[in-house]
Amino acid sequence: MSPSVGSLPPKFRVTVDPEQCMLCGRCVENCAYGAFRVDGDRIRANSRVCTACHRCVAFCPREAIEIEERPLDYRSHPVWTRGVREAIYNQARTGKIVLAGMGNALDYPMIFDRLVLDACQVTNPSIDPLREPMELRTYLGKRPQQLDLRTREDGEVELLTELARTSASIPLS
Amino acid sequence: MFTDTEVVAYLVDLLVRRHGLPAELAVTALAPPFWDEIDAMEGDRHLLHHALRLTYASAMMNGPFAIAVADQDSMVAFTDRSKLRPLVGAEAGDRLYVSSEEAAIRAMEPALDRVFMPRAGEPIVGRCR
Numbered sequence: 001m002s003p004s005v006g007s008l009p010p011k012f013r014v015t016v017d018p019e020q021c022m023l024c025g026r027c028v029e030n031c032a033y034g035a036f037r038v039d040g041d042r043i044r045a046n047s048r049v050c051t052a053c054h055r056c057v058a059f060c061p062r063e064a065i066e067i068e069e070r071p072l073d074y075r076s077h078p079v080w081t082r083g084v085r086e087a088i089y090n091q092a093r094t095g096k097i098v099l100a101g102m103g104n105a106l107d108y109p110m111i112f113d114r115l116v117l118d119a120c121q122v123t124n125p126s127i128d129p130l131r132e133p134m135e136l137r138t139y140l141g142k143r144p145q146q147l148d149l150r151t152r153e154d155g156e157v158e159l160l161t162e163l164a165r166t167s168a169s170i171p172l173s
Numbered sequence: 174m175f176t177d178t179e180v181v182a183y184l185v186d187l188l189v190r191r192h193g194l195p196a197e198l199a200v201t202a203l204a205p206p207f208w209d210e211i212d213a214m215e216g217d218r219h220l221l222h223h224a225l226r227l228t229y230a231s232a233m234m235n236g237p238f239a240i241a242v243a244d245q246d247s248m249v250a251f252t253d254r255s256k257l258r259p260l261v262g263a264e265a266g267d268r269l270y271v272s273s274e275e276a277a278i279r280a281m282e283p284a285l286d287r288v289f290m291p292r293a294g295e296p297i298v299g300r301c302r
Contacts, residue, residue, distance in 0.1 A: 132255050133255075144224075147192065147225065149194065149195075156217075
């Protein structure tokens with residue numbers, strides 16, 4: 001996890017104020033990136049590995065640690081911008097396409113946020129599985145044009161039309 | 174055809190007048206039970222509902238609706254089988270009312286004998302004696 005010196009300019013500058021520091025070593029113990037080490041009677045920080053997670057700041061009992069963003073200028077170029085260069089550096093360093101979670105941090109317009117969703121009632125909405133059960137069943141073969149029914153004396157309706165055997169139906173659900 | 178109403182009118186005409194289905198079964202063809210429910214039925218009832226849904230598959234109406242259809246001596250009202258639209262029925266003496274809400278019925282007839290709400294797909298049927 002420690003990049004070789006000179007691979008990428010550090011993004012943050014970590015300083016420990018020796019006047020405030022009481023050498024408790026909590027920062028050394030708690031930094032997941034190993035940014036701190038004890039050097040005689042003081043703590044030294046390797047800014048290059050810092051990701052500004054602020055765990056050291058949270059643990060420091062004397063508020064001796066400061067983390068500052070330290071943007072370093074690149075030679076300006078319309079194509080080879082900071083983002084492009086750093087992406088290439090990261091890919092070269094890791095040998096992988098750089099993937100990040102939590103969306104895109106680039107300054108693209110948020111089109112979705114500007115859409116007005118007018119959830120009005122439509123006459124025939126597409127079938128919505130949240131509101132209506134989805135059914136799909138397919139029958140092969142000929143269907144009757146109409147049913148021949150007879151109402152019996154007890155009021156029950158009797159089906160006279162003979163249908164093809166239904167055991168071959170395949171429910172798709 | 175230009176409107177849903179027109180479609181329903183033609184369907185009812187086809188099912189009831191030309192194919193001779195009783196009103197209750199015509200309604201079943203338009204708003205049939207779900208296949209799972211049909212599968213759970215037994216005997217003649219299963220065969221009848223299976224045949225109805227199979228034969229009149231294209232008469233099944235999609236989406237939410239509440240429909241009232243009437244002729245000279247009968248009236249039937251029903252909703253889609255999920256009851257996404259309201260339907261309420263009421264009786265006062267020998268009069269039958271159907272509406273999407275009770276307030277509309279009360280406006281015409283404040284003193285009702287009975288107010289009821291049918292289950293999804295279940296029709297309210299009224300006939301003149």
